[in-house]
Amino acid sequence: MTASSLSSNALTRDDRRFGFRLTAPAGILLAVLLLVPTILTILYSLHDVPANGRSLGPFVGLENYTIVLGSSVFWRSAWVTFLFSVGFVVLSTLIGLAMALLLNQPFIGRGLARALLIIPWATPWLMIGILWKWFADGSVGGLNAVLLMIGATSDYHDFLSDPNSALAITIIAAVWRQASFAGILLLAGLQTLPGDLNEAASLDGANLWQRFRNITLPWLRPALVTVTVLNVIYAFLQFDVIFAMTQGGPGDATQVLSILIYRQLFGVTQIGLGSALAVILGFVALAGGLITVKLLYARGSQPA
Amino acid sequence: MKTRDTAKTVSGGLDRRAFLKAGGASAMAALLAPGLAGRAEAAGFTGSLDMLAWDFQPDTIKTLVGEWTAKGNPTVNVAVIPNLGYSPALQTRLRGGDAIDLYYNFAYNSQKFIDQGWASKLNGLPGVDDMVGDMFESARAAYVNAAGDIISAPYFSAVHMMHYNQRMLGDAGIAAAPQTLKEVYDASKTLKDKNVVASPYVAYWVKEFCEEYLHTYLLNEGVTAFDAAGKPVFADDPKTEGVFEWWQAMYQDGLAPKSVLNDDPGKLSNQMAQGEAAFFVLHHYFLSSIRSLGGPESAHVMQGPIGGTNHTFQIGEVLQLGAGEDPARREAAWDLMKFYGWKDSAGKFSVFNQWAKAAGLAAPYPGFFTDPDVIAAFPDYYDLPLISKTFETGSKVVPARTLPWYPDFQAKVGDVVHALLLGQATPKQTVEALTAAANAAQKGRSL
Missing domain, CATH: 3.40.190.10 (Periplasmic binding protein-like II)
Known part of the structure; x- marks a missing residue:
């Protein structure tokens, strides 16, 4: 069967109806769970919606967007979101890749190590936040004990009370989970890599780096694109870990856009402003994902 | 919010047992001698009420409303949710159409909830003026707004x-x-x-x-x-x-x-x-x-x-009456509110007395501090006259x-x-x- 034989032109009316029936349940589910809330959020963002939600309230056009984009609180939060996202995406992808490469090598206890990789991924984001809050605690946290033991520090530090280290620790906590997810996907990709490719390259005199650069990495490209795009989206939408660890503090040091949205929508119930923020964040996450895909595929299309 | 969490952690276990015993005794007494358990405060309503609270000593909350029910009043379905994020969760529920008869709220939210139609004013309800009259002058403005609307009742004060x-x-x-x-x-x-x-x-x-x-x-x-x-x-x-x-x-x-x-x-x-x-x-x-x-x-x-x-x-979180319009249900909810936020039918601060025993919480009523049961409930290390005086003349509610x-x-x-x-x-x-x-x-x- 060729691709052209599957084109819509070749499908009979009955085939198209059958296809429509097959996809209809998923389509309806998506419409209800995704499309309706999206449309509502956009509608809310154009109104001054009362907290009780009994009506849309007066139409205000783009006023909510003007308020959001004219606020230094928004831009500060956007900058924090950007910093968090860069750290999260880069670290979780690289660490995930490193873990996948390591767990693809034969060694005693590899099965156990692979099983352990699942644990962070199986732990809910909120639990990760609570665990890391205690781990990073300045008085009783294990992180200080570890750093003291390896000689990286000479005294206990209150990481979550310092604006710079608080952001870094929230990134590390979120990466701890997401890297295992990246590792699992990339390991699955590595396991499909035929062993004779690397053997042939070795016989031709390729060193470890050359084999990684020219064989492993191109082979993993589809999985890497998926992982990176998901990481970008997870980064922009991250909420639970940061909220559990710092609630956006100290000050506004870790107040990413999702926390600002939570505060506006559910705390002070300014539904219109919160919805405008949500729409903006949605576009940013979508754009981030699309740009990542474009960049990765553009790089992949270049001759090796 | 976390303040109450702490007290729970610190004193929850021992007090919980004590309250369960007290609750059990009350329930037994009510079963054996219904006529002696006090008059039914909400006789006109036969359904059950819904109450929402944050999770400070949930067993105590259930025991307390159980005592109210045991006096021939309607049953109360108590839902308890974490205090961290209570306000967002409560607002989301109310916005979604949940009909809650009585709920805990933060004082700073109380007028907003009235304005949004999520809570009822208490003006005109039987006994409400006496409740307000019983309060410290310094506390009154937390429950009565500038226009004279009574917007809430005390859950606790400090x-x-x-x-x-x-x-x-x-x-x-x-x-x-x-x-x-x-x-x-x-x-x-x-x-x-x-x-x-x-x-x-x-x-x-x-x-x-x-x-x-x-x-x-x-x-x-x-x-x-x-x-x-x-x-x-x-x-x-x-x-x-x-x-x-x-x-x-x-x-x-x-x-x-x-x-x-x-x-x-x-x-x-x-x-x-x-x-x-x-x-x-x-x-x-x-x-x-x-x-x-x-x-x-x-x-x-x-x-x-x-x-x-x-x-x-002076701070204090509050109880608010839901916006339900059924008169009998509303009357029953108000009776529960009076019991929980003021006095029981015998004129005793029985609920506040329990909270005083459990965690040293106070009530914004001068009578609370002179009630022998309350005085006995506070541990000796408290200077109760000092706290009472601070309520009376040394504090404001803003x-x-x-x-x-x-x-x-x-x-x-x-x-x-x-x-x-x-x-x-x-x-x-x-x-x-x-x-x-x-x-x-x-x-x-x-x-």
Whole structure:
């Protein structure tokens, strides 16, 4: 069967109806769970919606967007979101890749190590936040004990009370989970890599780096694109870990856009402003994902 | 919110058992002799009521409403949700159409909930004027707005007090508990310099709680932050900047631990109990937490007024009546509300008495402090006349806190105060930022 034989032109009316029936349940589910809330959020963002939600309230056009984009609180939060996202995406992808490469090598206890990789991924984001809050605690946290033991520090530090280290620790906590997810996907990709490719390259005199650069990495490209795009989206939408660890503090040091949205929508119930923020964040996450895909595929299309 | 969590952690287990016993005894008595269990307060309603509370001693809540039901009243379905995020969760439920007959709420949300049609005014309900009349004059404005609308009933009340370690002060050669801000600074410095304790002063300076401290310390300096109309008059008083200078110095000079920006009050109480701190300003009932932790310094921790002016902040979270329109149901819910937030049918503060036993919580009624059962319920280490006097003449509720725009301001205070403590803003800039936050909140829609 060729691709052209599957084109819509070749499908009979009955085939198209059958296809429509097959996809209809998923389509309806998506419409209800995704499309309706999206449309509502956009509608809310154009109104001054009362907290009780009994009506849309007066139409205000783009006023909510003007308020959001004219606020230094928004831009500060956007900058924090950007910093968090860069750290999260880069670290979780690289660490995930490193873990996948390591767990693809034969060694005693590899099965156990692979099983352990699942644990962070199986732990809910909120639990990760609570665990890391205690781990990073300045008085009783294990992180200080570890750093003291390896000689990286000479005294206990209150990481979550310092604006710079608080952001870094929230990134590390979120990466701890997401890297295992990246590792699992990339390991699955590595396991499909035929062993004779690397053997042939070795016989031709390729060193470890050359084999990684020219064989492993191109082979993993589809999985890497998926992982990176998901990481970008997870980064922009991250909420639970940061909220559990710092609630956006100290000050506004870790107040990413999702926390600002939570505060506006559910705390002070300014539904219109919160919805405008949500729409903006949605576009940013979508754009981030699309740009990542474009960049990765553009790089992949270049001759090796 | 976390304050109540702490008390739960500290005293929950033992008290819970006691209350379950009490609840069991009450239920047994009611089963054996229904006629003796008191008159039915809500005889006209035969269904069940829905009540929502945050998770401070949930077993006690259920026992208390069980006692009410055992008197021939309707059953009450009590739902309990975590206090962290209670307000967002409650608003989401109400927005989604949940009909809740009676619920806990934060005082600063109370007028907003009336305005949004999520809660009912209490005016005209039988006995409500007596309830308000029973209150301390100082407390009334938290429950009755400027227009005379009665918007809520008390769930519990507290006054901010200074907790200090008497032994540590003695070891450092400090004869009496410091009174003024300068004296607290100097005493903390002495304690630190003499290596009595590394970080003498702890405060519940997490973002969501900074607003309470704002009022506590401003009132202590004789400044009421907002006038009755909600104008941020703190901006015009030079003492405000002085308070912020003091806060910044306490944090920046290492007299408070760096971690206080994130520490929950359970940890702070424990630091007092373990001797890792010498001063702790928070609600009076935290003395129960500190003492019941049984740390090496617990018994040395005393309680006194904050500052020499004896002016502090009176807080209290509230009960609100749902907006249901069924008269019989509403009457039953009001009966439950009276029982839970005022007195039982025998005229006793039975619910508040239980909360006093459980965690040292108080009620904003002078009669509460003279009730022999209540006096017996408070542990001996409390100076009950001092707390009563503080309620009566030494504290204010700041009526502007119940205005509908206030939650928006409350949400903004934490960021501003943290910037001050971290040295990112000067005291003057902090005054300006808080004034701007108050004005923006009143104007509507702002981040």
